[in-house]
Amino acid sequence: DVKVTQSSRYLVKRTGEKVFLECVQDMDHENMFWYRQDPGLGLRLIYFSYDVKMKEKGDIPEGYSVSREKKERFSLILESASTNQTSMYLCASSPTGAPGANVLTFGAGSRLTVL
Amino acid sequence: AQSVTQLGSHVSVSEGALVLLRCNYSSSVPPYLFWYVQYPNQGLQLLLKYTSAATLVKGINGFEAEFKKSETSFHLTKPSAHMSDAAEYFCAVRPMDTGRRALTFGSGTRLQVQP
Numbered sequence: 615d616v617k618v619t620q621s622s623r624y625l626v627k628r629t630g631e632k633v634f635l636e637c638v639q640d641m642d643h644e645n646m647f648w649y650r651q652d653p654g655l656g657l658r659l660i661y662f663s664y665d666v667k668m669k670e671k672g673d674i675p676e677g678y679s680v681s682r683e684k685k686e687r688f689s690l691i692l693e694s695a696s697t698n699q700t701s702m703y704l705c706a707s708s709p710t711g712a713p714g715a716n717v718l719t720f721g722a723g724s725r726l727t728v729l
Numbered sequence: 730a731q732s733v734t735q736l737g738s739h740v741s742v743s744e745g746a747l748v749l750l751r752c753n754y755s756s757s758v759p760p761y762l763f764w765y766v767q768y769p770n771q772g773l774q775l776l777l778k779y780t781s782a783a784t785l786v787k788g789i790n791g792f793e794a795e796f797k798k799s800e801t802s803f804h805l806t807k808p809s810a811h812m813s814d815a816a817e818y819f820c821a822v823r824p825m826d827t828g829r830r831a832l833t834f835g836s837g838t839r840l841q842v843q844p
Contacts, residue, residue, distance in 0.1 A: 657821075
């Protein structure tokens, strides 16, 4: 069974802390994504990567950075966490290929609370 | 820029009743369209997708959606609701005419099923 694994389901951090959210996929997918999910706002794209060491900003990149050193791993970094970054973070991956094949496979999510 | 509107943040139906969840897209050309479902404390999983092959798309768990270009809609239906359908449902789009690989999601509709 294909899988996207997010290392932490629940995290509690303090304002100003550096936070790492890790995501690993075992499907050899080229594309990986980080979304945040907030009630009433749906999912909003933070960053995505289409290859190792490649990254592109999504719709709400401010306050975040990412790292993709290996194909299977995509990390989301909050350099200095703030309370408005309290949210559910969802990682996803997809293959590159035939049109319409970009079905995203999601991890279970990481719920971050910043105090 | 493309966008997705889901009418109704909450929908409540009785068990056995018709389920209708609405999704309208805004795009200059018909996009790829997706419906995802999120059960409590889980990530998103794909219900169905439209890739221009057929306007009526059948998905898992008895759900289907019809692409209507004239109405820019992709509403999700199920003839008879089951208690296990209670979840949050997200409509998403991706353009066919660009290289953008990420999906743009709607704000979600929470489906309640009453016994």
